[in-house]
Amino acid sequence: MASRPMADTAARILDVAERLVQVQGFNAFSYADVAAEVQIRKASLHHHFPTKAALGQALIARYRARFSRALAEIHVGTSDARARLKAYARLYTGVLRKRRMCLCGVLAADFETLPGPMRQGVLAFFSDNEAWLAGVLEEGRRGKTLQFQGPASTLAAFVVSSLEGAMLVARSYGRVERFEAVVKKLLGDLQR
Amino acid sequence: MASRPMADTAARILDVAERLVQVQGFNAFSYADVAAEVQIRKASLHHHFPTKAALGQALIARYRARFSRALAEIHVGTSDARARLKAYARLYTGVLRKRRMCLCGVLAADFETLPGPMRQGVLAFFSDNEAWLAGVLEEGRRGKTLQFQGPASTLAAFVVSSLEGAMLVARSYGRVERFEAVVKKLLGDLQR
DNA sequence: GTCTATAACGAGATAGAC
DNA sequence: GTCTATCTCGTTATAGAC
Numbered sequence: 525m526a527s528r529p530m531a532d533t534a535a536r537i538l539d540v541a542e543r544l545v546q547v548q549g550f551n552a553f554s555y556a557d558v559a560a561e562v563q564i565r566k567a568s569l570h571h572h573f574p575t576k577a578a579l580g581q582a583l584i585a586r587y588r589a590r591f592s593r594a595l596a597e598i599h600v601g602t603s604d605a606r607a608r609l610k611a612y613a614r615l616y617t618g619v620l621r622k623r624r625m626c627l628c629g630v631l632a633a634d635f636e637t638l639p640g641p642m643r644q645g646v647l648a649f650f651s652d653n654e655a656w657l658a659g660v661l662e663e664g665r666r667g668k669t670l671q672f673q674g675p676a677s678t679l680a681a682f683v684v685s686s687l688e689g690a691m692l693v694a695r696s697y698g699r700v701e702r703f704e705a706v707v708k709k710l711l712g713d714l715q716r
Numbered sequence: 717m718a719s720r721p722m723a724d725t726a727a728r729i730l731d732v733a734e735r736l737v738q739v740q741g742f743n744a745f746s747y748a749d750v751a752a753e754v755q756i757r758k759a760s761l762h763h764h765f766p767t768k769a770a771l772g773q774a775l776i777a778r779y780r781a782r783f784s785r786a787l788a789e790i791h792v793g794t795s796d797a798r799a800r801l802k803a804y805a806r807l808y809t810g811v812l813r814k815r816r817m818c819l820c821g822v823l824a825a826d827f828e829t830l831p832g833p834m835r836q837g838v839l840a841f842f843s844d845n846e847a848w849l850a851g852v853l854e855e856g857r858r859g860k861t862l863q864f865q866g867p868a869s870t871l872a873a874f875v876v877s878s879l880e881g882a883m884l885v886a887r888s889y890g891r892v893e894r895f896e897a898v899v900k901k902l903l904g905d906l907q908r
Numbered sequence: 909g910t911c912t913a914t915a916a917c918g919a920g921a922t923a924g925a926c
Numbered sequence: 927g928t929c930t931a932t933c934t935c936g937t938t939a940t941a942g943a944c
Binding site: 682 | 739740741743744815817821822824825826827828829835838839842870871873874876877878879880881882883884885886887888889894897898901905908
């Protein structure tokens with residue numbers, strides 16, 4: 525097939541909208557903002573995503589899929605649990621360096637105003653992450669590279685919410701180091 | 717002087733607006749929402765708080781002051797560091813039980829869209845909390861009721877962001893127990 | 909698929925009477 | 927201090943031409 529000088533329009537819309545949501549929140553960005561950046565009219569946006577709720581759902585679905593791929597890649601690129609946890613934390617650091625919040629973390633703040641399908645997607649994102657983390661944690665405990673007590677799933681929930689909170693606060697201060705200190709503490713407590 | 721029934725109109729406005737922000741976020745609530753609940757016209761709201769930014773600043777100022785009083789009361793009502801930390805966590809649990817997010821936690825999600833004075837207030841809230849916590853943590857370490865390594869201020873920052881994140885995620889799931897599990901883990905790790 | 913044009917509504921905010 | 931009335935602007939969304 526011939527090369528397409530135009531990147532897929534829907535994908536460009538999602539790229540811009542994703543950043544706007546991560547920076548401003550779901551209720552603070554508008555179709556007009558997206559249209560201006562994508563250099564298209566507002567009406568054309570509605571052709572790709574009929575409603576804001578549909579756009580929101582698409583954003584979450586894509587974010588979850590991308591995160592799942594990243595988690596799978598961690599399993600390929602690393603061999604022990606500690607390295608996997610570090611790589612996991614690096615995913616968050618990368619987002620924060622762009623002065624963005626985790627998409628689903630910021631949507632959690634808007635949670636009560638979201639349509640049902642978006643809510644479900646946000647919770648599914650957290651559950652995805654916790655399931656993956658619980659696997660890595662359990663693996664580390666069995667291999668004696670990590671130490672902790674109680675269910676791995678409980679610890680996984682703790683890690684996810686601590687990282688989300690650390691992103692939230694560190695971004696406000698504009699200090700990525702604040703986030704990195706939290707990561708260090710979390711990892712440190714796992715080898716005691 | 718005579719009792720002033722007018723004086724508490726401002727307070728009633730703040731009560732309603734505070735709840736709306738905590739539940740919906742700063743950009744999702746409107747003067748119309750507040751007016752309807754307070755049973756007053758929108759125009760009258762502007763008499764008390766000329767702009768939404770001014771209302772936001774007043775919300776933060778009052779929230780900070782109330783929190784400071786609560787922290788001072790913890791010092792009166794408890795005698796050791798562990799009890800103080802538990803009482804501190806209970807402040808958050810009380811908010812979460814009402815299906816609300818911490819006011820400043822939710823404003824942190826909206827941070828990039830906030831006017832300067834509101835941003836400063838949000839950061840000051842976090843700093844207030846961390847300063848208080850650092851004092852309690854250091855006190856506990858000296859009295860051997862708490863164990864941890866490194867600066868108390870770093871640990872205080874960790875605790876604040878973990879609690880904010882735990883509230884954020886637990887509220888989305890509608891599970892206060894999720895938050896309580898995080899509190900238990902944080903406290904448990906401090907006596908090891 | 910993108911456009912112009914516009915509908916329909918709600919937002920924050922103001923003027924001025926009472 | 928509260929009201930009615932209004933302004934101006936931005937919002938999501940739709941109709942229909944090209």
